[in-house]
Amino acid sequence: MKIQEKADAVAEEFAVFEDWLDKYNHIIELGKDLPSYDEKLKAPQYLISGCQSQVWIHASFENGLVNFEGDSDALITKGIAAILIRVMSGSTPDEILDNDMSFIDGIGLREHLSPTRSNGLNGMIKQMKLYAMAFKAKEQAK
Amino acid sequence: MKSMEAIRAQFPILSRTVNNKPLIYFDNAASTQKPLLVIEALDNYYRQSNSNVHRGVHTLANEATVAYEGVRDQVQNFINASSRSEIIFTRGTTESLNLLAYSFGELLNEGDNIIVSMMEHHSNIVPWQLLAKRKKIEIKVADIHENGELNMEHLISLMDEKTKLVSVAHVSNVLGTINPVKEIIIEAHKRDIPVCLDGAQAIAHVPVDVQALDCDFYVFSGHKMYAPMGIGILYGKEKWLDKMPPYQGGGEMIKNVSFDGTTFNELPYKFEAGTPNVGDALGLGKAIEFMQQFSFTEIMAHEVAMTKKATDILKDTGDITFYGTAEKKVGVVSFLMNNIHPYDAGTFLDKMGIAIRTGTHCAEPLMKHFGIMGTMRASFSIYNTEEELDAFAVAIQTIKSIFE
Numbered sequence: 001m002k003i004q005e006k007a008d009a010v011a012e013e014f015a016v017f018e019d020w021l022d023k024y025n026h027i028i029e030l031g032k033d034l035p036s037y038d039e040k041l042k043a044p045q046y047l048i049s050g051c052q053s054q055v056w057i058h059a060s061f062e063n064g065l066v067n068f069e070g071d072s073d074a075l076i077t078k079g080i081a082a083i084l085i086r087v088m089s090g091s092t093p094d095e096i097l098d099n100d101m102s103f104i105d106g107i108g109l110r111e112h113l114s115p116t117r118s119n120g121l122n123g124m125i126k127q128m129k130l131y132a133m134a135f136k137a138k139e140q141a142k
Numbered sequence: 143m144k145s146m147e148a149i150r151a152q153f154p155i156l157s158r159t160v161n162n163k164p165l166i167y168f169d170n171a172a173s174t175q176k177p178l179l180v181i182e183a184l185d186n187y188y189r190q191s192n193s194n195v196h197r198g199v200h201t202l203a204n205e206a207t208v209a210y211e212g213v214r215d216q217v218q219n220f221i222n223a224s225s226r227s228e229i230i231f232t233r234g235t236t237e238s239l240n241l242l243a244y245s246f247g248e249l250l251n252e253g254d255n256i257i258v259s260m261m262e263h264h265s266n267i268v269p270w271q272l273l274a275k276r277k278k279i280e281i282k283v284a285d286i287h288e289n290g291e292l293n294m295e296h297l298i299s300l301m302d303e304k305t306k307l308v309s310v311a312h313v314s315n316v317l318g319t320i321n322p323v324k325e326i327i328i329e330a331h332k333r334d335i336p337v338c339l340d341g342a343q344a345i346a347h348v349p350v351d352v353q354a355l356d357c358d359f360y361v362f363s364g365h366k367m368y369a370p371m372g373i374g375i376l377y378g379k380e381k382w383l384d385k386m387p388p389y390q391g392g393g394e395m396i397k398n399v400s401f402d403g404t405t406f407n408e409l410p411y412k413f414e415a416g417t418p419n420v421g422d423a424l425g426l427g428k429a430i431e432f433m434q435q436f437s438f439t440e441i442m443a444h445e446v447a448m449t450k451k452a453t454d455i456l457k458d459t460g461d462i463t464f465y466g467t468a469e470k471k472v473g474v475v476s477f478l479m480n481n482i483h484p485y486d487a488g489t490f491l492d493k494m495g496i497a498i499r500t501g502t503h504c505a506e507p508l509m510k511h512f513g514i515m516g517t518m519r520a521s522f523s524i525y526n527t528e529e530e531l532d533a534f535a536v537a538i539q540t541i542k543s544i545f546e
Contacts, residue, residue: 020161020493025544052501052516053485073515074483075545 003095006087007103014107024076031078034085037071048127051120053077059131064139065090066132070124077120080109084124093136101125144435150525152177152432163495166530171315171343171474171521172499173365176425180368183428187421195420196394196411210420213427214410220430221360222351223377227409230383231418234374235342236265238361239309241376241413242338243269245386246307246359247277254306255280259292259321260511261314264504266340270309284310286511290317290466298329305330308337312344312360316503316519317466318449318474320348327356336382342366346523347445347472349438352377364422369429373422376413383409390415441524445473448522448531455535459542465517473522476503479538482545484518490544494537 001009017023037056046056053074060067068085072078087103088096109121150156153175158165167175187209193202195210211226218226232238250256256270260283267281274281282305284297292310301308308330313320327337336358341350346367352360359382364373378386388395388406392415397405406412433441452475456462461480479487488500501516502509509516520534 021544024490024493028544051485053483054515074485076486076489077483 001090003087003091003099004103007106010083010087011103011106024079027079027083028075029079030082030086031072031075031080034071034078034082035069037069041069042071048120048123051077051123053120055081055120055124057081057124057127057131059128059135061093061135061138064092066093066096066135068128068131072120080121081124083107083109084121084128088128093132093139096132097129097136146525146527150527152179153525154178154181156525160495160497161493166496166526166533168520168522168526168530168534169497169499170346170523170526171366171503171519173371174346174368174523175525176370177368177429177432179428179432180370180425183424184370184421187424192421194417206420209427210418210423213423213430216427216430217375220350220433221375221377222353224353225380228377228380228383230376230378230410230413231423232361232374232376233372233419234363234365235340235361236269236363236374238374238376239265239338239340240269241389242309242359242361242378243273245389245413246382247273248387249385250277250279250306252278253280253304255282255302255304257282257284257297257300257305257308257310259284259297259310260286261290261292261317261319261505261508262309262311263315263340263342264506265342266309266311267507279306280304283507286508289468290314290319290471291468292319292321292326294322294325297326301330301333301335303333305333305335308335309359310337310339312339312341312350313347313472314466315343315474316476316505316508316517317468318343318471318476318521319466319468320344320470320472323357324355331356336379343472343474346433347438347441358382364426364429367426367429368432369426370422373419373426380409383413386413388412388415392416394418436524442472444524445522448526448528449473449475451528451531452520452522452534455531455538459535459538461542465512465514473526474519475521476517476519478514478517479542479545482541484516486545487518487541490541491534491537494533494540496534496537 041058042056046058048055053072055072055077057070068089070081072081155175191205193206195207214226214229217229270281282300285293287293312323323339330337338359339357341360341362345362358379360377362375365371395407395412395415397407463478465476484500491498499519
């Protein structure tokens with residue numbers, strides 16, 4: 001599935017919630033469903049800096065596809081990480097680099113994109129794109 | 143004291159909603175809201191009197207100058223400085239401290255030291271660190287007790303013949319602790335050490351009399367005392383300000399300029415290079431007028447009552463850890479809901495219209511001291527009500543039930 005298709009599926013899932021509390025409960029549930037994150041990968045180089053909560057993103061590259069894993073000590077942030085991981089994992093570096101991330105609006109998470117110093121969404125996206133860029137460079141060097 | 147209704151009516155922003163809920167603003171330690179007379183002062187200045195101060199011969203320039211210098215007199219009176227030339231306009235506490243670190247710092251030599259405390263805001267740490275690098279001086283850090291009070295014995299023990307300044311918060315932005323500044327000043331002065339007080343969190347909450355305190359420097363921001371952002375004060379004793387070299391060069395701070403050498407203007411203008419922030423200064427004047435409707439006894443009684451009720455609510459909730467339980471404190475309650483990340487809780491409070499601060503509060507060394515990543519902080523002001531706290535109680539319960 002392409003990034004946009006996965007994003008549409010997430011947006012559809014969120015469309016049923018009218019109440020903010022239900023929406024956030026769902027975000028938190030998605031975070032709880034994330035596969036457990038290796039404690040060894042909670043190293044400073046995987047920590048997204050500049051957010052109030054600690055959030056770690058790690059990526060691996062196999063058969064031309066990028067896979068992400070992540071964790072956070074704040075449940076909302078972890079849920080947001082889970083959404084990003086779900087949408088972006090299993091994509092090629094180019095797909096990740098070319099996506100303008102407008103799907104975030106569709107899910108109704110735009111408020112988390114504000115350039116305040118408190119949330120990690122911008123940092124997570126930036127980090128994921130950096131991973132994609134690095135994997136792409138590695139592949140081209142082959 | 144005026145009725146709460148009358149007080150709140152002076153703050154237009156308090157009638158707005160946030161996420162479809164009435165705004166409950168408990169982030170006053172970060173910045174207070176602005177009363178109508180402050181907002182109108184800005185509007186009026188730019189509509190009626192805007193012009194550059196001090197130089198012009200025309201009517202607008204005269205009006206602006208008279209009004210601007212009038213605020214200096216108001217500030218002098220408000221903190222009871224002995225002379226108007228001891229009042230320097232800055233952009234805020236941070237700039238005041240940077241000015242000091244740069245300019246007072248020029249009087250220091252390699253091997254000297256400066257004492258700060260563990261509870262300082264980054265603004266009272268980083269400028270000194272920059273100075274330490276420049277001048278090869280040492281920064282000593284006074285410890286605090288578990289309840290958030292300064293460890294006075296430790297602070298005093300750090301003072302030695304190489305100590306050139308003690309710079310501490312009058313009131314802690316995280317813990318709310320009102321530090322025993324008079325005692326600190328007495329002890330420092332016994333050793334001929336000047337004292338700078340960071341008054342950012344004190345100025346709107348406790349009476350400040352710089353002559354009674356006998357502090358050498360006192361710094362604060364307008365925006366934490368109902369004035370606009372971008373205006374602040376550095377108070378300094380004339381004997382120190384005279385010794386200190388200018389901070390920035392430019393217009394206004396000079397007497398004569400030639401390429402052979404420039405002579406500097408007298409105090410306070412020596413430290414006010416460039417076109418000043420006249421509009422916001424006028425706002426500060428109106429904010430002082432606003433504050434003078436109340437006595438500090440009234441302000442403190444209200445804020446203590448709010449703090450007590452907030453603390454009781456949180457205690458009743460259970461599973462709460464408090465940070466800063468000093469005997470003498472202002473209306474600041476720092477806490478953590480055990481097992482709930484402050485970012486999560488803060489986000490949910492916002493959804494319910496309640497603004498509090500979460501995070502490190504620009505006091506990372508203090509967070510490290512407590513071994514935490516941050517706290518939730520509710521901070522109160524003259525316009526906060528018991529009813530708002532009742533809503534806060536419900537919101538905290540809701541959050542607790544979501545995460546359980």
